Amino acid sequence: MEPLGDRLELLDLKVLFTQDGAWRHGTVLPLKSRADDALLAGGSVQHTIVVRRTGMDVAWFEGDRWYHDLVAPARPGIATSPVDDPTAAASLPSDHPIAAIPLAHRGGQTVSILHGTATMLAGAMAVHRRLRTGGVFWCAGDIAWTVTQFHGIYGPLAHGDTVVMYEGTLDQPSQTRAWDIVARYGVESMVTTPSVVRTVRGWARELPEVSELPSLRRVTTAGEPVDDELRSWLGQAFASREVDVVDAWGQLELGGIVQVAGGGGDDVDAVPDCGVDIVDAAGMPVAEGEAGEVILRLPWAGTMVGIEGPQAAIADAHWTRHPGSYATGDLAVRRANGRMDFLGRTDDVVSISGQLVSLPEVREVLADHPFVEVAAVASRKDPDLGRSLVAAVSLSAEVGPDPDLDGVAVELMDTVREVMGGLARPRAVLVLDRFGGGLGQLELSRAMALLATPDRAGTPRRVTWEQVVAAAGQ
Known part of the structure; x- marks a missing residue:
């Protein structure tokens, strides 16, 4: 706790x-x-x-x-105090905080951002016009996900739409629950993450009895990139006719979604322009096909109104790196068709199933465990989550001369899950004989991801530092 x-x-x-x-x-x-x-x-x-x-x-x-x-x-018969109507809405400033949301690890400090009530609603309502089709709306995501809070509840309710809320997970009481919810409530528009879609696609292969859902007209994916194959499957899996599939991008500090791409319809340009651009370290726009940092050149209503905790690093990261613009910390490349493909972050934070997870924070949790002498954490591509974490550790004398590596790995994974949640739990643990020199952080991360790929049996496995160096050169 x-x-x-x-x-x-x-x-x-x-x-x-x-x-x-x-x-x-x-x-x-x-x-x-x-x-x-x-x-x-x-x-x-x-x-x-x-x-x-x-x-x-x-x-x-x-x-x-x-x-x-x-x-x-x-x-009846019990007197009440002669005060103003207790059910009346309170009069508050437009930027009065409605939500304080924790950021992923910030140098060992607990930092939360504050979103204002009217400012957040302005952004959420503007985006909702692009996400909706006019009928029942459903956001299939965890309530801790900013998109679920702002675009799955506040935005549609403020817009006057009917919203579906559900408790639990989509595999209980059966793996047909996603289809059951859409069919029962006549859902026309839904928002979810590509990770949820991948999971549902895996279930669908084993569920030939799933019926078509003609009510569904539009599906929006957000929180992480969606590949073309998954987008194509999603457009045909739930309905008797092809569904309008759109891809959304945003971030927690901006109050969720700020840009929606793809799909059709007359409202394709309904989201206000926030001046999205991709620039190099000097703040100059990069050429098509080149990687750079995503910035916003125009103000966005849903941007955070305050910060709880140490503020200097946050302010510097967003507002001073490219004066006059908002620096997101996201890396991307613009393709010939105008679409942006997101490549990751400029900091040690990775998006897993739509949630940001701090690599340094996971590493600290592992390093604090009595079984661990030194720890490193990297991310890799994952067929289910889009990306997942892999850890490499050298063990302390606490585990003894001949430890049960499977037991050690499970203990370390469960420790991370207990402290930081299931998405931060490493999917694989490499046991190194030592951590040597000669490799930078990027080289080490590349080697860890290669050595712990799912098709390599024996994870957790013993790995020598020489093997790590060799893998970094591949």
Whole structure:
């Protein structure tokens, strides 16, 4: 519960909302219990508001309140205080914070960005005009994903659309759940990540009984690049006629999506122009086919309004690197058809299934484990997630002279998952005899990705430093 405790301490909250529990992968997660554990470290929280969702037993402490008790109407005959209407909306400035969202690792510091209420809604509503087709709208993504919060809930509701929300994962109670949701509610437009689409495609190969879904008209992918093969499959898999498939790009600091490409329809240019360009280190536009950093030359309404935590590095990264423009930190190349292909980040952060994961933070978690002497982390292409992590470690004397490498790998992977979540969990662990010299970070990362490819059996496996050097030269 360390990450949640750190977040609570950073935000200086007075009230925390949670549930007794929540369903995921067919089991119940004890959310109230986890919140209680995080609050044991202290902090400013005075009241915990609990939604009764599963009916499971929960511990009760001073300051805990049931949500249904707080919103229950007063019983007839009980006097109420002569105050203003408690249901009236509060009058707040347009940039009053509506969300504080943590960034991936920033030099060992916990940093969150703040989004304003009206500013975020302005961006979300402008983008929603491009994502919708007029009917029921569904964002098939985790609620922690910024796109789900802003473009799956706030934007469509502010626009007056009907929104589908679901609990759990798309493989429970069966792997037909995505089809079932679209069919049951007549979903016309949906947003999701390419990783979710890859997973559903794998299920579809084993589900010949899945029916066509004529209601679905448009699917938007966001959070990571989508390849042409996956885009083609997606355009034909769910419906009796070809679906309009569009590709969206944005980032957390900008409030989610800011650009939508592909597809057809009269609203293809509905998203306001944010002046997207690709430039070199000097801020000059690069030629077609050359890699550079993506910048925004025009203001965007949904841009963050503040930062919680150390601010100097964040301000420098976004606003001072290319004066007069917003520097995103994303690397991309522009193709002949005008489409941008994203290549990664300028920092040690990688997008996995639409979520940013910090390589230094994963490395620190591994290095803090008593089994590990030295650790390194790299990313590689992944057929399911788009990209995933691979770790290389040299072991400490704590594991003994003849350790069970499978057991060690599982222990290290589970430790990362416990601290940082499942997407940060390395998919493979290489055990090195030592970390030598002669390789830069890029060379080491390339060698790790090559040695830990899925078609190489024996992961976790023992690897010598000489093998790493040889792989870096391939």
